[in-house]
Amino acid sequence: MKSLICDVCKKPIPSPIKDRNYFHIEHRDLCEPCKDQLDLTLKPVLRAKQPFNYGWYQRFVMDSIDKAVGKGKF
Numbered sequence: 001m002k003s004l005i006c007d008v009c010k011k012p013i014p015s016p017i018k019d020r021n022y023f024h025i026e027h028r029d030l031c032e033p034c035k036d037q038l039d040l041t042l043k044p045v046l047r048a049k050q051p052f053n054y055g056w057y058q059r060f061v062m063d064s065i066d067k068a069v070g071k072g073k074f
């Protein structure tokens, strides 16, 4: 199986299995530690967002990932 490179930390993901040790979100591939970090980053913002709006959520996730890709971390 080919290995995959995480778009955020640029580390290779050996034997990638989708939704198990890597996550494909908004056209990006994230390794598990980066996905965990994304969840931690999103959680407090999501909790504070009232009322919840799915379009806003998708944009917010995309922006957060794009920023992380630019910085190389969350």
Ligand SMILES: [Zn+2]
Pocket: 006, 007, 008, 009, 010, 011, 030, 031, 032, 033, 034
């Ligand atoms: Zn990563």
